[in-house]
Every structure is written in structure tokens, then in C-alpha cells.
Amino acid sequence: xxxxxxxxxxxxxxxxxxxxxxxMLVQRGARKVYAAARDPTAITDSRLTxxxxxxxxxxxISAAAAACSDVNVLINNAGAMLGSPALADDAEAxxxxxxxxxxxxxxxxxxxxQAEWRKSLIASGSAP
Ligand SMILES: NC(=O)c1ccc[n+]([C@@H]2O[C@H](COP(=O)([O-])OP(=O)(O)OC[C@H]3O[C@@H](n4cnc5c(N)ncnc54)[C@H](OP(=O)(O)O)[C@@H]3O)[C@@H](O)[C@H]2O)c1
Numbered sequence: 001x002x003x004x005x006x007x008x009x010x011x012x013x014x015x016x017x018x019x020x021x022x023x024m025l026v027q028r029g030a031r032k033v034y035a036a037a038r039d040p041t042a043i044t045d046s047r048l049t050x051x052x053x054x055x056x057x058x059x060x061i062s063a064a065a066a067a068c069s070d071v072n073v074l075i076n077n078a079g080a081m082l083g084s085p086a087l088a089d090d091a092e093a094x095x096x097x098x099x100x101x102x103x104x105x106x107x108x109x110x111x112x113x114q115a116e117w118r119k120s121l122i123a124s125g126s127a128p
Contacts, residue, residue, distance in 0.1 A: 004029035009064070009071045011055055011109070012078030014042035021075055022048055034068045036078075055105035058112075065113045074113060076106040 008025045012018035013035035025033045026047045035043040040050035053064045055078045080101040084094035 003073060006030050006073045007032045007034075007068075007070045008073040008075065009034040009036055009051070009068050009113075010075045010077055011036045011053060011105075013037055013048070014039065018075075018077040019045075021077060025073075030073075032070070034064075034071065036064060055109060056100045058108070061105075061109055061112045065109075065115075068113075071113065074110065076109060078105065 003025055006025075008022075008030050010018050010022045010025070010033065013022040014037035018037075019035075022033050022035045023045060026045075033048050034051045035045070035048035036051040036053035036055075037043055038052070038054045040052045043050035051064050051068060052060060054060045055076075078101060080098050082094040082098060084091045088094075
């Protein structure tokens with residue numbers, strides 16, 4: 001995929017694959033890369049534009065969509081894999097967090113951001 005000149009937003013960009021993807025977008029010629037994270041102070045690469053975004057927070061999603069209205073590539077990278085055994089005491093709570101982050105959040109982000117941007121997304125990847 002040619003990302004040259006695009007404006008991208010990567011969720012969970014503070015570590016792991018998200019951080020690598022954000023850096024790769026810059027290296028491949030993206031015009032601007034928003035690095036979204038629950039803690040935006042964790043974004044230390046000066047080539048990136050930090051954005052506060054807990055993907056389970058409707059308020060954060062709305063604020064990010066408004067602040068990043070020029071985005072045309074969205075990478076829904078943020079993910080949670082708690083790996084709680086099925087019969088553990090915290091299994092239900094863990095499953096709820098995994099569903100919220102891995103399933104519900106990408107859908108909410110795409111819905112809100114498309115409505116906000118009123119532009120066509122050219123790519124949107126997500127964990128599930
Ligand atoms: N690594 C693999 O082999 C592999 C394979 C298949 C799929 N994946 C998927 O690829 C994605 C990235 O994998 P990874 O290995 O880099 O994962 P990781 O190291 O566990 O990083 C997860 C990222 O998601 C963020 N995150 C979690 N909950 C969040 C929330 N509520 N709001 C915002 N950000 C949140 C984390 O931020 P915090 O630092 O704030 O927790 C972190 O930046 C995940 O969706 C994963 O399921 C990975």
C-alpha cells in the first residue's frame with residue numbers, strides 16, 4: 001500500500017506493533033501521523049503527533065475525531081489479550097475488557113470518525 005502523502009492515525013501507538021507502524025508510516029512518506037495512546041506523554045518520537053485516546057472512551061473518540069479531521073488512513077491497532085482462564089474469578093471481567101477494546105472500539109472509532117471527517121477512509125485495519 002502506498003502511504004506517501006497520507007495523514008494517518010494509529011491507535012495504541014505508544015508501544016509494540018502500534019509504535020512500529022507509526023514509525024513505518026513516517027518512514028514511508030506519510031505527511032502526518034497521529035500517534036494515539038491512553039497516555040500521550042508516552043509518545044516520544046518527535047516526528048509523531050500525540051493524541052489522547054482510550055479507545056473505550058466515547059469522549060476520547062469524539063475529541064480525537066474532531067482534533068484529527070484531516071486523517072485519511074486509520075489503523076485500529078490497540079488491542080487487549082488478558083488471557084484469563086475460562087473458569088478464573090476474573091474471567092468475565094477480562095472478557096468484557098477484551099470485547100470492549102478488540103471488537104466494540106474499532107467499530108465505534110470508525111463510525112465516529114467517518115461521521116466527523118465526512119471523507120472516505122482509504123484503509124482501516126483492526127485487531128479482530
Ligand atoms: N503481536 C502479535 O503477534 C499479534 C498477533 C496478532 C494480532 N495482534 C494484534 O495487534 C495489535 C498490537 O499487538 P501488540 O503485540 O503490539 O500488543 P501490545 O504490545 O499488547 O500493545 C497493545 C497496545 O494497545 C493499547 N491499548 C490497550 N487497551 C487500550 C485502550 N483501552 N485504549 C487505547 N489503547 C489501548 C496498549 O496501550 P497501553 O500501553 O496504554 O496499555 C498498547 O499500546 C493488537 O490488537 C493485537 O491483538 C498482535
